[in-house]
Structure formats: structure tokens, C-alpha cells
Amino acid sequence: xxxxxxxxxxxxxxxxxxxxxxxxxxxxxxxxxxxxxxxxxxxxxxxxxxxxxxxxxxxxxxxxxxxxxxxxxxxxxxxxxxxxxxxxxxxxxxxxxxxxxxxxxxxxxxxxxxxx
Amino acid sequence: xxxxxxxxxxxxxxxxxxxxxxxxxxxxxxxxxxxxxxxxxxxxxxxxxxxxxxxxxxxxxxxxxxxxxxxxxxxxxxxxxxxxxxxxxxxxxxxxxxxxxxxxxxxxxxxxxxx
Numbered sequence: 001x002x003x004x005x006x007x008x009x010x011x012x013x014x015x016x017x018x019x020x021x022x023x024x025x026x027x028x029x030x031x032x033x034x035x036x037x038x039x040x041x042x043x044x045x046x047x048x049x050x051x052x053x054x055x056x057x058x059x060x061x062x063x064x065x066x067x068x069x070x071x072x073x074x075x076x077x078x079x080x081x082x083x084x085x086x087x088x089x090x091x092x093x094x095x096x097x098x099x100x101x102x103x104x105x106x107x108x109x110x111x112x113x114x115x116x
Numbered sequence: 117x118x119x120x121x122x123x124x125x126x127x128x129x130x131x132x133x134x135x136x137x138x139x140x141x142x143x144x145x146x147x148x149x150x151x152x153x154x155x156x157x158x159x160x161x162x163x164x165x166x167x168x169x170x171x172x173x174x175x176x177x178x179x180x181x182x183x184x185x186x187x188x189x190x191x192x193x194x195x196x197x198x199x200x201x202x203x204x205x206x207x208x209x210x211x212x213x214x215x216x217x218x219x220x221x222x223x224x225x226x227x228x229x230x231x
Contacts (some may be wrong), residue, residue: 001212004158006119009122011172014183021195026169026221032218036222041224042224043120043207043222043223043224043225044222045222046219046220046221049219058223070133087184090158090159092158092210094218096170097164098171098172099166099169099171099213100166100213100218101149101164101172101218102211102218102220103119103153103161103164103172104149104157104220105161106158106160107158108156108158109156109157
């Protein structure tokens, strides 16, 4: 069964500092991997995704993530954090459903706090 | 493109009552998903439609839960005889079959509180 582990429940960084959020997954085949961000009262917004090809993927808002098959990881990074990045971040792995749909299995999330 | 919408945004009910939530996906999207998110957890998959056909249901979806998508457009999720354990955020997402990214677009959710 597919699963996702986000080992850090809370992370606090100073504005302008670099950020790395960890994600490890378990999946039998080549995974579809996603990072979503959720702000209070908002739905989940897709930051970036990995399906195949280049293992370093670029997303919106200056985020990037690197797929490392040997480590079963898909860590999210940002070189310089802005106060508006404070939110909850979810890593997800996609699994196939009947008819070609894509079931997302999410981690428990990492709450990011940004200190000014 | 107005995005995925959900109604109501908040629902407070007493234990034992029935509740129904509505989801309107992005208009051209033929796949629709329901997820449930409890406090401190990530969303969990509940069920999935392709057009009007319900193709998958999670074991989390007890027989008190039923979902429909009668004309392949909007969907409803009904919970009968609600229990306090049903308190959660119910999220709807949609995607387009054939899109190579299969990206799911999420609505803002319906927060259910069962007293």
C-alpha cells in the first residue's frame, strides 16, 4: 500500500532563510509525487508535481523539489522564505484507480511558521 | 474558470441528523473526488467518480455515507445518522481525464461539526 511520511510536524524559519521540508514515500512502482500548500480557510493548492523525467522540478512561488528514488524522498525546498509562505504543506503520492483516476495519499503535513 | 466550489462551507449538526454537502467541479472536468481531513491529518481519499459512474470507494466510506453525481456534473455527499467521529473537513477535487498531469484541483472544503 502506498504511504507518505512527513517527519517534521512543525518547522520555524526566519524570513529570508532557506527552507527544506522532508517527504518520504512508499510505492511499488514509479510514483506520481505532489506537494500541496494549505492556508487557513483555503483549499489545497498544488505547488509542484513529479511524474517522470528531470528529477529536479520547479513549481510556483519559487519552490522546487528533488525526486531521489534511492532514498524514496521528494523534499521541498525554497532558497529564501517569505512571511506569506507560512502555511501547512502536504506531500502526496498518486496511485492508479479504476478508469485511470489518481488516488492521492497524503502525509500528515508540516506546519511552517515564518519569523519576521 | 471559476474553480471548484463547495456548499456549505460550514455545517453544525446534532448527532443522529443527516447532512448533505454539494460540490461543483470545474466545468469541463469529468473526474471528481471526495476526501476527508481530520485535525492534524492529511486528507484521506473517500470516493471517486468518472462522469456519473462511481468507480472507487474507500473502506473509510461506511454504509452511512453515500455519494452521487447524477448527471456527471455536480456531486453530493450525504452522511446519515451523523456521529461525533464524522466531524472533519470534507474536500472535493476535480480533474480532467486525458490531461497528462492528472492534476486535482481542490475546493475550499465543507467543515462539519457534529455536536
